[in-house]
Amino acid sequence: MHIPDGFxxxxxxxxxxxxxxxxxxxSIRKINRTMDERHIPLLGVTSAFIFAAQMxxxxxxxxxxxxxxxxxxxxxxxGPWASCLIMSLVLTIQCLGFADGxxxxxxxxxxxxxxxxxxxxxxxxxxxxxxxxKNRGGFLTSSAIASWFSVVASSAFxxxxxxxxxxxxxxxxxxxxxxxxxxxxxxxxxxxxAVLSSVLAARSDLIISMxxxxxxxxxxx
Amino acid sequence: MERGLxxxxxxxxxIFISLAIAIILAVFIxxxxxxxxxxxxxxxxxxxxxxxxxxVWRYSPFSDYSITGxxxxxxxxxxxxxxxxxxxxxxxxxxxxxxxxx
Numbered sequence: 528m529h530i531p532d533g534f535x536x537x538x539x540x541x542x543x544x545x546x547x548x549x550x551x552x553x554s555i556r557k558i559n560r561t562m563d564e565r566h567i568p569l570l571g572v573t574s575a576f577i578f579a580a581q582m583x584x585x586x587x588x589x590x591x592x593x594x595x596x597x598x599x600x601x602x603x604x605x606g607p608w609a610s611c612l613i614m615s616l617v618l619t620i621q622c623l624g625f626a627d628g629x630x631x632x633x634x635x636x637x638x639x640x641x642x643x644x645x646x647x648x649x650x651x652x653x654x655x656x657x658x659x660x661k662n663r664g665g666f667l668t669s670s671a672i673a674s675w676f677s678v679v680a681s682s683a684f685x686x687x688x689x690x691x692x693x694x695x696x697x698x699x700x701x702x703x704x705x706x707x708x709x710x711x712x713x714x715x716x717x718x719x720x721a722v723l724s725s726v727l728a729a730r731s732d733l734i735i736s737m738x739x740x741x742x743x744x745x746x747x748x
Numbered sequence: 749m750e751r752g753l754x755x756x757x758x759x760x761x762x763i764f765i766s767l768a769i770a771i772i773l774a775v776f777i778x779x780x781x782x783x784x785x786x787x788x789x790x791x792x793x794x795x796x797x798x799x800x801x802x803x804v805w806r807y808s809p810f811s812d813y814s815i816t817g818x819x820x821x822x823x824x825x826x827x828x829x830x831x832x833x834x835x836x837x838x839x840x841x842x843x844x845x846x847x848x849x850x
Binding site for chain 2: 528529530531532533534555558559562563564565566567568569570571572573574575576578579580582583584585586589590591592593594612613616617620621622623624625626627629630631682685689694695699700703704707708711729730733
């Protein structure tokens, strides 16, 4: 759901850039305090994976396709603030290098996919994880539901921005966007679950948000 | 706190395998991805505002994940995928190094 130039008006795009700038600068401070150089290759590989996976559009019904977003997956693996930066970087490179998403809408796209899809949805994940059983099943169920939610919530914000810009009436665009992304979100949940269960099996110690599940003191990232 | 995150062999292997999976996805799988419009594009098409899309930035070297001059779509997409991965990986490493440096 990369918004191109011309869909969203200047005021909203400006607000999008503002919100993204604030979130990114906060993320930089957080990462500087909480991460060390051993995290560098993990950050690199996470953003490379997200870039690659976003290239793969899978068909859904009605001549429409969707692709993996990865913001929530990154938040679970690396923490919400690292996810915000990773998404900002991937979206910027996609916009400048691959004409995917408009340059004027870059801040808005970072807001929808990085902040709503990554940071906000991460706290939905944390909430679900707190109420579900503290085991592998509970962890994967929380991540599946939250990753589905991340796509649906991003699309809702996208629709609201289109509505506020006067591009299309909100009462038409909101249900249309939610309808399509309810289905695309299922793909997101499948990919997120597949990736997280593989990492759980291979190197669960690398999953930053896992520390809570194991009931150990965890370093807040 | 011990996080078991050292530069030991297992960790390097983990990074290497993850990167290899990303490269396989971008180079060998993405050329076979669906060409249908994505969720937002489809809604824009159905609601009649797709024509409002403009492109302000015209200097993207790999527009729509392809390389001008390469006629074979599979090779064009696959190559732009590997170039993208290398760029994303290296820029993330450089930025992360700068941010994390105390």
